[in-house]
Each structure stands twice: as C-alpha cells, then as structure tokens.
Amino acid sequence: MSNDKSFYEILPDGRMAFYIDATLVKDFNICEQRFFYKHVRNQRPKRIGGKEIKPFSMAIGGWWSDCMESFYNGLGSNIALSTEQIQRIAIQAWADNAIDESAAMQPDQFDKFGDLAGGVLMLQQYYNSQYAIDRASWKVVGTEAGFGYNKEVLVGETNKVVCYWVGKPDLIVIEGDRLLPIDHKTVTKIDGRTIGKYKPGPQMPGYCFALETVANSIGIERRVDRCVVNICARERPSDKPRDGKKKPRFIRALPQYTREELSEWRCQMLRVCERLRHCLMTQDWIWRDSACHNIYMRPCEYLQVCSNTPMSRDIILASSFEYQPPWRPYQATRKEKEGDE
Numbered sequence: 001m002s003n004d005k006s007f008y009e010i011l012p013d014g015r016m017a018f019y020i021d022a023t024l025v026k027d028f029n030i031c032e033q034r035f036f037y038k039h040v041r042n043q044r045p046k047r048i049g050g051k052e053i054k055p056f057s058m059a060i061g062g063w064w065s066d067c068m069e070s071f072y073n074g075l076g077s078n079i080a081l082s083t084e085q086i087q088r089i090a091i092q093a094w095a096d097n098a099i100d101e102s103a104a105m106q107p108d109q110f111d112k113f114g115d116l117a118g119g120v121l122m123l124q125q126y127y128n129s130q131y132a133i134d135r136a137s138w139k140v141v142g143t144e145a146g147f148g149y150n151k152e153v154l155v156g157e158t159n160k161v162v163c164y165w166v167g168k169p170d171l172i173v174i175e176g177d178r179l180l181p182i183d184h185k186t187v188t189k190i191d192g193r194t195i196g197k198y199k200p201g202p203q204m205p206g207y208c209f210a211l212e213t214v215a216n217s218i219g220i221e222r223r224v225d226r227c228v229v230n231i232c233a234r235e236r237p238s239d240k241p242r243d244g245k246k247k248p249r250f251i252r253a254l255p256q257y258t259r260e261e262l263s264e265w266r267c268q269m270l271r272v273c274e275r276l277r278h279c280l281m282t283q284d285w286i287w288r289d290s291a292c293h294n295i296y297m298r299p300c301e302y303l304q305v306c307s308n309t310p311m312s313r314d315i316i317l318a319s320s321f322e323y324q325p326p327w328r329p330y331q332a333t334r335k336e337k338e339g340d341e
C-alpha cells in the first residue's frame, strides 16, 4: 500500500482486505456516517489560513508523547539528562506541536495546564521519579515502531474479508522476561476511574496481539499478554482537593488479556471488517444520533452537514470542508512505497 491509498483494497478473489488500526475502529464505532465522511471521502473541516490548529488536549498529548520519545530513546545510554537538555526537549516539542496556537484557541484549558515553564517542571518531576525507576527495570527495544502495512499482523480472514492490524506503539520494552508495548497518554485529570478506562477497547489488545505476532515471526517466542499505559494529567492536581487526597500527576494502567480475550478481540475486528465491507458495497452508513452533540465532549464536526437537508449536504461539504490525505498511524516504509505504487 502506498501512503495515499485507502484503508482497504479489493483482492483478486473478490474479498476485501482491510488495514485497520484503533483510530479507524473507534471512529467507525462512534458513527458510521461520520466514518464515511472522514475516512472514505476524506473530507475534513477547512483549516483556518490553511493551517491545522489542533484542540489543546490533542496538542498537549502530542507534546507529551514527543517528550517521552526523546526521554526513552536515551534510556539505554546510561547518560543522565541535564536540566538544560530537558528544557531543550520541552521547548522543541512545544514548537513542533504548535502549543501556543492551540492555547490561544482554548485559553481556559491552557490555564489549567500551565505555561511552558510549568511543562518543563512537570517533565523534570517525571524524569526524577518514574523515569529513574524505568532506567533500572526496562530495556528499550523499539520507539515509535510502526507495523502492519506489509501484512505483518494478520488478525484473521473470512470468506468476505481479510483483516490486517496496523499500529505504532510509542515504546516497546523488555522487563524481566516480558515483552511490553507502552503507550503514553494524557488525560484531563487523574481520578479513581482513570486506570480502568483502557479496557475494553481495541488499541491495547491490538498492541499485544501485534507485538507477539511480530516477535514470533522473527523467532522470539514470547507471550505478550499485557501492556503499560503511561498516563499524565494535563491539569495540575489541586493542592487542596475537596476529598483531602492529593491526586497524582502521573499514573500507570496495566491492562492484561487472556488468550480468550485476545481471541474475542480478533473476532470483534473481523466483525468490524465485515460490517465495513457491507457499508462500502451498499453505501448503507448508519447514523449514530447519540454521538451528534458529544464526541469527546464536543459536537460532531459534521453536524452542520447532517442537520441540513439531503439536497444541501454536498454543497456544505464542498464549501466548508476540504480533502485531506487518508489517516495513517505511521508512514509506510520506502520498500512499501516502491513496491506498491
């Protein structure tokens, strides 16, 4: 598959092969109609001045993830990062993720996070606490390693579809004799429900299944049945919480999966692919009305399309939306590009 191709292709035997990841599955499950606009027509809201300004939560998530990548790339070197190096990492990631632009759009959220100096302080705290422990117990074997577009991870097949899983875990480490996929996440704040938020869901079992499959294919016989979600709160924890218990800024969730659960996940993904095939062939995309006014606490970006008459929808899409390249969790390798274009 080339970088601009869609998430599916028709095979010579008439079946459809799907290359799906957690984002596509989540979007499809939120609303099929929205999935059609977003991932089949690839129509996204027009960017102001041609520049995409991400929601603040997404921009800070990117900043945190980039900082973590820089930290963990150096985990094996045994060379401690100085305060100046941590500052440089924070400043570079701040610019790369255009945090100031996102902050200007959502100043209330920015206030709750704090400024760049607050971000540096937070990174320093993380470095001195969590990172120091990780240095002693983790051996990094991969950072931002993408998989899937070369059909490495076959989830399963039926007489109608073939399903391949695609993804890019933030980090892969060995801890003891375990192989662990790790994902860095930010949340608004950490509370009693934070750790339980990652199960069920398609992403973490996908990482476990994919990592075990890829490891086995290169002769590493390891069972991968758990992963680590490395969570950071965007809002500074209150010094005087109402319940008297100060909340942490960092926490880790460790979702685990039995063989049966991973097998259940594979069946679910095959069912998603079969339903996707049906939608693509019949153009029967179900509207999920319950999502129209609340997708991640914001109205659906296609609300103005669906809330107008059928006749006017194409006009709205043409005037207020623009084509953007299909979503891909990572860029395909050169080999893929040369082989498939």
Ligand code: SF4
Binding pocket: 031, 032, 033, 034, 035, 287, 288, 289, 291, 292, 293, 300, 301, 302, 303, 304, 306, 307
């Ligand atoms: S407005 Fe509602 S029905 Fe339309 S795409 Fe969005 S969620 Fe789906």
